[in-house]
Amino acid sequence: MTQTTDRPAAATGARAPRPRLHRAWFVAAVTFVTIIGAAAFASLPGLLIEPLHNEFHWSRGTIGFAVSVNLALYGLTAPFAAALMDRFGIRKVVAIALTVIAVGSGLTIWMTAAWQLVMFWGVLVGLGSGSMALAFAATVTNRWFVAKKGLVTGILTAAGASGQLIFLPVLSWLVQHHGWRPASITVSLAALAVVPFVWLLLRDHPADVKTTPYGSEEYVPKPPPVTGAARRAITVLVKASKTGTFWLLAGTFAICGASTNGLVKTHFIPAAHDHHMPITAAASLLAVIGIFDIIGTIASGWFTDRFDSRRLLAIYYALRGISLLFLPMLLAPNVQPPMIFFIVFYGLDWVATVPPTIALCREQFGDDSAIVFGWVLASHQVGAAIVAYLGGLARDVFGSYDVIWYASGALCAVAALMALVIRRRPASPLVVAAAA
Known part of the structure; x- marks a missing residue:
């Protein structure tokens, strides 16, 4: 399949003509589409709370606990998945992860008890989605790109928002008109549909197609598989945890997860429904967040290549906190202009924190940065898991979500x-090379 024109001059002894489009961009495109296809599972939890509460009479806290297990495992699996990708390759790990997601989501249609929701959606989908976490995007970026890493990170991060934009309106329509089971099956089929796409088109390393990373003139041989994936993930964590920077990155990203996946993605739709807003309207607003998330994340990647990542993070979190303090006053039966302004503003900031956080991991931790970011992402999901549970509990106790909005604004x-x-x-020369 590989043409001789893809082989670098260093490997053939003759200067080969450059392809018009570097293969790294093709790999990035495959990764982008894969993340879009896998994004269906992330779009569903907020839509499940009310239907499951009404059908099974489970408390919102119980349902929120299942979502919190999903989010926590999503994060805790990520660093091990990054190490497994170094051991077995990106393609194998991602294909298996998508299959696990499909099985977990499909099994939910037969559940009759809350523990089954925790097992199927919480454990299986959580483990599978953790292997499809942002560590996947970071690994692809680190292997295939030397230049424009911030921009590529922003584009791949935006893929999740693109999937949300595609799937949320469809899933909300299915839930409202046909119930939650067809929506769950749709998630399962979407994950399965991506598996052959990944297996046939994704490649693990530039050396697999005998080319160089984008932005580099030097041919990089494919490294041998790294054994002891779990041991390496733990070793990297122990080493990184001895630095204050790691804990600051983990703490800020935990708050990021609490204020996005744990709060808005999980509880915005039921909170809007409390104010008599139709579920489809609330889901459409989240989809609009996805539109501006794409713009904001790609722009953040561009900014990260040019400005201090620390200052970017401070600005992003400050603006997010201010917007959350105003949200309880904006919820109403109908969508008013101030709510649209909030959705646009919040969407631009949704995961704009990811490119500068990855850049700081790369700057501080070099070759281990993908695994370190996996652990930082674990803190993101633990923060999301805590708020996913506390949000449902607060709704059960206080009868509204207001207290959790204000608390999250203060945390930002x-x-x-x-x-x-x-x-x-x-x-240092090593850090400069890793951050280039």
Whole structure:
């Protein structure tokens, strides 16, 4: 399949003509589409709370607990998945993860007890989605790109928002008109549909197609498989945890997860429904967040290539906190202009934090940065898991979500301050090479 024109000059002894489009961009496109296809599972939890509460009479706290297990495992699996990708390859890990997601989502249609929701949606989908986490995007970026890493990170991060934009309106329509089971089957089929796409088109390393990483003139041989994936993930965690920077990054990203996946993605739709807004309207607003998330994340990647990542994070968290403080006043039966402004504003900020966070991991931790980011992402999902549960519990206890909106806004202010005190690591040849 590989043409001789893909082989670099260093490998053939003759100068080969350059292809018009570097193969790295093709791999990035495959990764983008894969993440879009896998995004269906992330679009469903907020739509399930009310239907499951009405059908099985489970408390919102119980349903929120299942979502929190999903989110926590999503994060805790990520660093091990990054190490497994170094051991077995990106393609195998991602294909298996998508299959696990499909099985877990499909089994939910037969559940009759809350523990089954925790097992199928919480454990199986959580484990599968953790292997499809942002560590996947970070690994692809680190292997295939030397230049424009911030931009590529932003584009791949935006893929999740693109999937949300595609799937949320469809899933909300299915839930409202046909119940939650067809929506769950749709998630299962979407994950399965991506598996052959990944297996046939994704490649693990530039050396697999005998080319160089984008932005590099030097041919990089494919490294041998790294054994002891679990041991390496733990070793990297122990080493990174001895630095203050790791804890600051983990703390800020935990607040990021709490204020996005744990709060807005999980509880915005039921909170809007409490104010008599139709579920389809609330889901459409989340989809609009996805539109502006794409713009904001790609722009953040561009900014990350040019500006101090610490200051970018401080700005992002401060603006997010301010917007959350206003949200309880904007919820109403109908969508009013102030709510649209919030959705646009929040969408631009949704995962704009990812490119500068990955850049700081790369700057501070070099070759281990993908695994370190996996652990930082674990903190993101643990924060999301805690708020996913506390949000449902607060609704059961207080009869509204207001207290959780205000608390999350205050936490974002704390995250802004934490970002500002992250120290810049003194430049060294190794770090410069890793961050290039």
